Amino acid sequence: MTDKVIIFDTTLRDGEQALTASLSFHEKIQIALALERLGVDIIEAGFPVSSPGDFHSVQEIAKTVKNATVCGLSRAVEADIKACADALKVADHFRIHTFISTSDVHVQQKLRKEFSDVEAMAVHAVKYARQFTDDVEFSCEDAGRTPIDNLCRMVESAIKAGASTVNIPDTVGYTLPDEFGGIITQLFNRVPNIDQAIISVHCHNDLGMAVANSMAAVQAGARQVECTVNGIGERAGNCSLEEIAMIMKTREQYLNVSTGIKHQEIARTSKLVSQLCNMPVQPNKAIVGANAFSHSSGIHQDGMLKASNTYEIMTPESVGISKTKLNLTSRSGRHVIKHRMESLGYQENDYDLNYLYEKFLKLADKKGQVFDDDLEAILFDSQQKVADDFYQLRYCSVQSGSGDFATASVKLATGDQEQVTSATGNGPVDALFQAIKQAVDIEFDVSDYSISNKGEGEDGLGVANLVVSWQERKFHGYGLETDIIQASANALIHTLNSIHRAQRVAQLKRDAQIQQTSKHI
Numbered sequence: 247m248t249d250k251v252i253i254f255d256t257t258l259r260d261g262e263q264a265l266t267a268s269l270s271f272h273e274k275i276q277i278a279l280a281l282e283r284l285g286v287d288i289i290e291a292g293f294p295v296s297s298p299g300d301f302h303s304v305q306e307i308a309k310t311v312k313n314a315t316v317c318g319l320s321r322a323v324e325a326d327i328k329a330c331a332d333a334l335k336v337a338d339h340f341r342i343h344t345f346i347s348t349s350d351v352h353v354q355q356k357l358r359k360e361f362s363d364v365e366a367m368a369v370h371a372v373k374y375a376r377q378f379t380d381d382v383e384f385s386c387e388d389a390g391r392t393p394i395d396n397l398c399r400m401v402e403s404a405i406k407a408g409a410s411t412v413n414i415p416d417t418v419g420y421t422l423p424d425e426f427g428g429i430i431t432q433l434f435n436r437v438p439n440i441d442q443a444i445i446s447v448h449c450h451n452d453l454g455m456a457v458a459n460s461m462a463a464v465q466a467g468a469r470q471v472e473c474t475v476n477g478i479g480e481r482a483g484n485c486s487l488e489e490i491a492m493i494m495k496t497r498e499q500y501l502n503v504s505t506g507i508k509h510q511e512i513a514r515t516s517k518l519v520s521q522l523c524n525m526p527v528q529p530n531k532a533i534v535g536a537n538a539f540s541h542s543s544g545i546h547q548d549g550m551l552k553a554s555n556t557y558e559i560m561t562p563e564s565v566g567i568s569k570t571k572l573n574l575t576s577r578s579g580r581h582v583i584k585h586r587m588e589s590l591g592y593q594e595n596d597y598d599l600n601y602l603y604e605k606f607l608k609l610a611d612k613k614g615q616v617f618d619d620d621l622e623a624i625l626f627d628s629q630q631k632v633a634d635d636f637y638q639l640r641y642c643s644v645q646s647g648s649g650d651f652a653t654a655s656v657k658l659a660t661g662d663q664e665q666v667t668s669a670t671g672n673g674p675v676d677a678l679f680q681a682i683k684q685a686v687d688i689e690f691d692v693s694d695y696s697i698s699n700k701g702e703g704e705d706g707l708g709v710a711n712l713v714v715s716w717q718e719r720k721f722h723g724y725g726l727e728t729d730i731i732q733a734s735a736n737a738l739i740h741t742l743n744s745i746h747r748a749q750r751v752a753q754l755k756r757d758a759q760i761q762q763t764s765k766h767i
Contacts, residue, residue, distance in 0.1 A: 250469070251505050260479045278291065317341035352387060419482065431467070445463075446468060447464075452481055492532075574617070652676070723744070
């Protein structure tokens with residue numbers, strides 16, 4: 247019988263706050279549903295008090311997710327905790343995660359308080375949060391650099407106040423595995439009421455030891471690990487969810503622990519997070535990197551041909567990577583596409599078969615052959631289109647040569663109206679962006695732009711990623727087409743729709759405040 251380790255995912259909070267561009271509400275919902283399907287136990291959906299947009303996203307995720315506990319983060323401040331409760335109360339069960347610094351450097355230099363004052367704030371925060379839910383987590387920020395006597399004292403007080411989970415973060419990624427494991431061991435040996443709470447860990451990767459420190463903590467008795475998909479997060483990132491999950495699966499007999507993660511969903515979830523967050527996965531990344539299951543050395547290849555376990559301690563299929571690459575053509579029927587999607591791990595309710603097949607036929611006519619990567623790319627692109635998109639590109643044309651400038655013309659639907667504009671630029675993409683800019687009522691700047699291909703060889707689909715700055719906020723856009731110019735236009739339209747939705751949320755917030763004010767007059 248193995249012990250269950252709770253997987254607490256903070257991709258949408260710690261991971262999202264480190265991105266160059268904010269995720270849209272639609273993108274956050276997509277990731278939350280993918281995490282639910284992956285089998286994570288807790289989804290930390292955001293920091294509700296930080297902005298109206300974050301509050302709204304946390305609230306909608308709490309409404310949508312049914313098979314995982316949704317959590318909100320708060321400082322040890324009543325207003326933060328109340329914002330969490332207000333956002334999460336739509337769920338049958340939710341968690342409030344409150345934190346305060348405990349290390350000397352944080353207490354003295356950041357908070358400018360005495361440790362006893364910080365302890366009193368922590369106790370009050372936990373008790374206040376318990377008024378809204380019995381699932382309260384308390385974190386000792388910078389626990390890795392906190393004197394052990396103070397850490398034991400804080401953990402005991404938090405549990406006594408009602409915390410059902412106490413988190414021990416290595417906030418700055420400073421500790422070594424044996425050192426961090428030793429901290430957890432001392433807590434279990436010295437805190438008298440520690441059996442009344444789950445001990446959690448949240449490790450950062452500044453020295454490349456987030457996973458190692460988390461595993462050392464699990465071996466010392468911690469039973470919750472806080473992590474992110476692909477290890478994204480502040481600075482060098484967080485403990486990688488996929489690495490932690492596969493370590494526990496691959497070495498289950500040695501560790502005597504397991505998780506509820508559905509391992510075949512790992513690769514798909516990793517791709518989704520990478521694409522939506524505009525954070526490419528390095529090829530040599532463990533578990534999900536492009537080279538994770540490739541073998542170049544002749545000695546390795548010889549061993550693999552004789553027996554795969556000579557050089558593979560897990561199979562690609564165990565994390566949802568299919569070895570079979572089936573080539574599809576325009577002669578392939580709907581049933582073939584449906585079967586291929588099933589073999590890739592998708593269920594019927596994950597996609598619209600008619601839409602997918604229509605896009606597949608158009609792509610097959612252009613490319614001749616369509617591969618698995620192409621199908622997944624079409625699916626991902628279709629998921630980015632929202633029914634209430636305000637801006638829709640009807641037509642675009644770009645002319646460019648060896649002269650001094652390029653010209654572009656676009657027809658753009660803006661709600662119930664259509665705008666036709668033309669512009670010049672110092673290249674085809676610049677001309678296209680200038681034409682779109684004339685057609686919309688948004689002042690924006692493109693701060694980052696990159697193109698790549700999806701799939702293999704010269705027939706790969708063109709992918710455009712860009713970041714748009716608007717009112718000191720950044721938005722990420724993604725476009726996919728056989729034509730990279732069209733993909734660039736789609737990426738910009740994607741960001742403009744995200745900005746439009748952000749404008750609507752802000753306006754609804756202002757209207758609600760006006761109504762609230764008028765009631766008191």
